[in-house]
Amino acid sequence: MEKLKVLIVDDEYLIRNLLRLRIDWEQQGMTIIGEASNAGEALELVDKEKPDIIFTDICMPFMDGIEFSGMVLEKHPDIKIVVVTGHDEFEYARRSLKLGVIDFILKPIRASELLSVTDKVKSKIYEERSRDQEMEKLKEELERNFPFLKEKFLNQWLMGALSMEEIHEKANYFKIPVCFGVGLFQIAVMEISSASAEQTEEQMILLKMKCKNKIEAFYQADSKVIVLLDTRNQIVIISFNQDSDFVSDCELLKANLINAYPCFINIGIGRKHEHIQEVHLGYQEASRALQYKAFVGKNQVVFFEDVIDNKGEQYHSSSDLLQKLQFYISVGSSEGASQIVSSIFDVSFSSVSQFRIAAMDVITECQHAAIEQQIENEFIFDKETLVSILTADNLPELKKTLENYVLSLSGAICSKNQAKEGNLISQVKEYLENNMSDPELGLASTAAAFFVSPGHLGRLMKKEIGQTFVEYVTNLRMKRAETLLKTTDLKGYQVGEKVGIADPHYFSILFKKTIGRSVNEYRSSK
The missing domain is CATH 1.20.272 (Zinc Finger, Delta Prime; domain 3)
Incomplete structure (x- = not known):
């Protein structure tokens, strides 16, 4: 880091010499760029050398150190001044702090005290410079982002998300030169599409940028027209110029862009409005007019009032x-x-x-x-x-x-849904077949396994199978029980466990109710 420049001001040579020799200034990251025996000489050196730090005596001929400090700080507020004073001048020197003097040092000058003061001053200077550098970076970043912040504000305005106070305040900050509250304004929304089916995304972005630049050039001399991109990447034009024919301008812009680039242009234009808080209404009208491009074809300018047809009953979307x-x-x-x-x-x-x-x-x-x-x-x-x-x-x-x-x-959609539902029921059937031995098997757990609600699965099974979930699972279990009773020597309670019914008594009751015979009767008849 560059060494800090030090100026010594004292009418006594011995004091100046003592300050110069008392410490190793180079080691402190400082260099003495000059000495002065009075305030007049010092002021000339200050203007010439621009020191970072000044050590000045209080009692000097013609002009004392406090008056000298005041003149320096008024002109160069960044310079750090340390007052050199004796004990009998201490209270006098203390008042110099009110001027902005950073510190003072007492005579006789001790190396330890001088080192302490220089360390303090150096830290203060480096801290301020670091803060200044950071502030400069922030300013540069703000300047780089200024166009994006401005466009963000304009889009918030278009969406009706700002109060009157915010609109005025931010418009003033972004230097948008419009006559707020005076006269009428009108909004157009332009959609640009490529005339080539093979246009890449990058080429499409470049095409829109070229079109936006051409529109901005068209309105370059008109400070009452704003051009921006909205959140849908459409070009929006807001005109506060009552002396121009906005619709004719849009027709001319459309022709210019079509002739200049391989593209299709559709423009929707809203009605004229008077109050700036109605900007979002004009934008909505222009956007809605643009939506009708599917009916009127490519390269058309659609006016909202023509779409609505004021002569008859207006259609209002519900x-x-x-x-x-x-x-x-x-x-x-x-x-x-x-x-x-x-x-x-x-x-x-x-x-x-x-x-x-x-x-x-x-x-x-x-x-x-x-x-x-x-x-x-x-x-x-x-x-x-x-x-x-x-x-x-x-x-x-x-x-x-x-x-x-x-x-x-x-x-x-109905056919697709039916096919989807049929496939779901097939999967559920297979799942129940494979998991019927689980006594915890139920509608809720099965629905969770297929990421559907229990109510939806229950209704679907009733619709597709003609049975409730419980009825289907019960019949499934009893059919499996019949098979086990026919093909194995398992006891009744073991068969019940195999089909997910751990309670032998409940299994016996359910089997007889479903099959019509008890377990023993069924087994003896096989």
Whole structure:
């Protein structure tokens, strides 16, 4: 580490010489860069040499050490000053500590005391420098992460997760130059997809980065427009500029990007809003408009108000009905799913576009159910159904097409579930066959072995076999008991133990109740 620079200030040569020779400064990691006999000389040396430590006498001509220290610390607050004083000046010197002087040393100067003071000062300097270096590293790291922190704030804003106070405070910190609370703003969400089927993930990321850079360049001169990536890796544009035609800008951006790169561009645009706490509403509207790309095709700009069609009755998604629809499809209940579809479309649609909005909600739930149940791809994205919805020109035809799709999917899931349940029952039967000698064998332990609930297993056995779990296990055990009685000389209680019934009396009662004869009667008749 670089040696610390020391300046000695005293009007007496002997004192300066004594300070210089009293200890080995080099060994202390310090070097004396100069001496001064008065404050005037010292101030010149301070500006020239920038010492780390100053040892100064109190009583000097023209300017005393306390006044000198005050001038130095006002200009160079990082310099450490040690006051050299006599016993009769001790109280006077103590007041210098209020100025920021780090310590003082008494005359006559002893080596041990001087070493103690230099150690203290050196530790203080190194501690401060280490802290400063750490602070610089933190500042550099903050500067590197600044774009990511800014984007995180913007995404929290889009999600409606911030209060008005937080929005103002963070927008000011991230230097986002928008006129809050004044005028209208509008939001667009852009989805970019590759025109090449062989595009790698890395190439896709680079493509989105290029598109984002081009959009930022487009709005470079407009400080009232914000461009960012949302959590879905879609490009979001927030415009507070009331003087520009935002929809026309989006159309122009779409054309520029399509011409510049091999990609498809779809843009959803929300309605205009006035208050900054409504940013999340504008974002939701733009995102919802973007969802309809499946109906309008690639390279389209979809405006939320066009989708909603304000001229007639607006369709409002019912999360309750849609959740029920997904549930019925997921469990393979065609009847339940069909009833929910009828409920969803039991409204007076004013136009085909209104129906298509509702149809997309239904298809989305169907896709979720198909993916969840791992159904084949033709059910996840049924091109024929989508084309029918886009081309049909009357509501009954559209509704029939959609109902057929829902019934087809729920039927496929039902068949898959039945096959799965049949396979489970086969495995349970084999398990019971192999473990019937265990007296602890029961519904709960068997269900646990197959990671299903006892209630579900019990209902499934009743449905598939026509017997309760207890009835099936009892019959299984009694059939095995019959076989043992026919083929072995085991006694009755031994047969009971072999089939998992350790109580001879209970075994005898159960055997007679199930077979119709006692154990002895059965054995004597074989």
